[in-house]
Amino acid sequence: MxxxxxxxxxxxxxxxxxxxxxxxxxxxxxxxxxxxxxxxALLARYETALASEDSVAWPTTASRNPDAYYRRSTLDCVTTDERAAMSGRNADDEAGWVQLVQCNTADGAKAWVQLGWSRSSDAVAFGGGTVTGRIAPYEDGVRLVADPPLAGLEANAAPDPRAIPNxxxxxxxxxxxxxxxxxxxxxxxxxxxxxx
CATH class of the missing domain: 1.10.287 (Helix Hairpins)
Incomplete structure (x- = not known):
């Protein structure tokens, strides 16, 4: 053919x-x-932010969240609302529970704070105050991973940008x-x- x-x-x-x-x-x-x-490039930027001790303002809008990830920040927790515990690791890489609380700030905004680590998922007492730590992704927003830890808890593992899927x-x-x-x-x- x-x-x-x-x-x-x-x-x-x-x-x-x-x-x-x-x-x-x-x-x-x-x-x-x-x-x-x-x-x-994004992960390299986050690694640089994690290595920096420079502090940034707590992000008040979702559009500012990515620029603040892994940077140090401080917020004033005036009152607290919801509480949560999720599996996590401490500074020695031991498995356990990290304790979270939703704070109300002076301007009426809400902010999640990861208070610290414990072996138990039982809620801890935290009435509010000044929180210093590193900003990390959390659900649809951000959380402040307290450093030093609060409410008598052990140190959190530092948030790690390598946990972001690539x-x-x-x-x-x-x-x-x-x-x-x-x-x-x-x-x-x-x-x-x-x-x-």
Whole structure:
């Protein structure tokens, strides 16, 4: 059969769809590599902030949170509301519970404070006061990890930016693998079609 005959057996619409899908997957892989560069720069900035003893104002809006992560800060806890305990580690890397309290600040805002670490999840007494520590991500906002610890608790483990997931390279390789796999599968299907 001539080359023209082989080409006439290639389904045009299916080929366009597959090639568009492959191009999309390659584009997503490239985007993940770009995200990798952004994430590495972000983590390097956070490592620098963690090494700094310079203090910043407690962030009062969500848009200021990322710029304050891992920096030292101070807030005045006027009154307290909610309390929580979650699994965490102390400064000696022992597993246990970190005690959190939601503070009301003088301007009426709310702020989560991680008071310290204990072996028990039982709530501790903390009525408020000045808290100094490092700002760390927490749920949809931030928390102040007290340093020194408060309410008779042991020292918290320092917040660590290395705990932030950085899987962009793996995701990029995954998208490239999907693209190659799609091309191979479609190539095999086309070969069988042409042979028939």
């Amino acid at each position: 001539t080359t023209q005959g082989h080409l006439s057996r290639i389904p045009l619409i299916a080929t366009i769809i597959v090639l568009a899908a492959v191009a999309t997957m390659i584009g997503l892989g490239i985007w993940q590599l770009q995200r990798l560069q952004w994430k590495e 899987n962009h390279f793996a995701y990029a390789m995954q998208w490239f693998f999907f693209a190659v796999t799609a091309l191979v599968i479609y190539g095999i299907a086309l070969r069988k079609r042409v042979r028939r």
